[in-house]
Each structure stands twice: as structure tokens, then as C-alpha cells.
Amino acid sequence: MTSAPRLRMKKLMPLAYQALSDWHIVVSRTGAEAGLEPLLVELVKVRASQLNRCAFCLDMHVHEARELGERQARLDVVAAWHECGELFSRRERAALELTEAMTRLPEAGVPDDLYNRVAQVFTHEQIAALVMAIAVINAWNRLGVASGAMPPHRP
Template sequence: MPDDAGPLHARTARVSAARTQLLDRGVGQALSALSAAAKKGLGDPVLAELVMIRASQLNHCAFCLDMHLTLARKNGVDEERLGLLAAWEEAEDLYDGRQRAALALTEAMTVLTEGFVPDAVYEEAAVHFGDGELAHLIGLITAINSWNRLMVSRRV
């Protein structure tokens, strides 16, 4: 969790306590390591932020949304793409095939309404990502969902 992540992060009183508790127990360090490895292996900071924002939207995690919106802007993602991310399926011209496949996988892994990731979603992701990249993308989606749940459970 970067210290300069965003205004909500900076002013939320619970963040410091939650962060300390997580780090003291090693959970935060383990999730930070997973997040860092997944982002590095994915090799596309813009895609990583889009994925983390979308999962955070679905999980209603204001803390993570604030952080990743700030980081996305720092990585050059424009306001139109950020503003329409929740409706990415309708905004076809704003997201390329790779991003769309990653966002579909993010939604499938985050919501799990069918109890599993549909084959068509996984297969489309596999078209756009090699085995290593796909493993890192899945790791990133897993990490942000874990962060979201930790922050939401602590009402951060």
C-alpha cells in the first residue's frame, strides 16, 4: 500500500491501525509480495490498475478505489477511461482486446456467480495472455480481491 496512494488513504484514521495490524501479522507483507510479483510479471502497469480498479468497484472498496484511481492517473490513464470502466463492455473503443479479456476475467473471478470462471472467459484470456502472463493476471486478481476483503471487513 503506497503512502502517497490518494486523499482517502491519507485521511482515513483506520488505515494506520489496520495497516499496522496486517503488517504485524505478516498478512499485509504476504499480500504485498503477491501483488508486487503479479504486477511485475504482468508487465503492464496500466492494465494492472484497470484490473484492480474494476475488482475494487465490484467489491465496494473505497480505500482500494481511491488508491488505484490515483495510481492509474499517475500511469497516464485518462479520466474518460476511468469514468467508464464500470461500463467497459459498452465502451468498446476505450479498451483493447487484451484489456477487455482481463476485465472479463476480473469480473468472473470477483463475482463467481456461476461458482467458477466460465470456460469462454478463461479461453478468451488465454488468447491474449501467454501462460506466464495469465498466471500473473490471475495472481493479481486474487491479490486485489484479498486486499478488498481485508479493507472492507475492517471498514477502512
């Protein structure tokens, strides 16, 4: 794949692109107001981007997680968080599990037992904010993959 994207979505669909950008901003703001930790949200974005194979978003959110103080050792194993025991907190594990369920969206949807585990560590407002954050990153991932967006070269 070349370094130039197939489609420049911002130029070709400016109103739709701006609407998605605005949605992202609102979700980020309301998530913070609901008490979602910025680093937890970045881990969610990293995991969804891994599952969706969006190199552009994965690069961006790994970089942003590092800027928020995330350790490289944890970023290295986000894809295998299930096997990492207590390396990830109970809240992080619940958020990552919900991310996987919503990103893969099995025929059964998000199972009640998963929702109940999430509800044990997040308030209803936080769950709503988390669901919206997962939905937004999945939308960005799909645009990134379909348009062929590539990560910038970082030093």
C-alpha cells in the same frame, strides 16, 4: 462512516499484513516480467475495487492509473466497459471480463469460453500473472472493506 479505520490491520496482524504485501510485490514484479502492461493491471485493480466497493483501493488505483497516463474519460466508464465498444482494447476487455468473473466467482467458476477468449490475447504466463493480480487486489479489497479503510483526502 468515520475517517478512522475500524481495524488497523498492519498493526494488529503485522506478519499476515507483511505476507500480503510481499505477495503483492512478487505478483507485480512477475506480471511485469511476463509482459503485463502496468496500466492494464491498474484497470483490473480499479474494476475489482469497484465491484468490491472498496473506496480506499478504488481511490488509490484510479490515482495510480492517472499517474501512468490513463485518461480520465476512460476511468469514468470502467464500470460500464461492456457498453463502451472499442474504447477498451481487446486485451483490456478480456482482462476486465476475467476480473469480473473472478471477483464475483459464480457457482460455475470461470467459464471455459471466457478462458478461451483470454487465452487468445494473453500468453499462459500472462494469464497466470493476471489471475494472481486479480486475486491480490481482491484480498486487499476485502481487508479494506472489513477494516473500514477510507481514502485519503486528495486535493
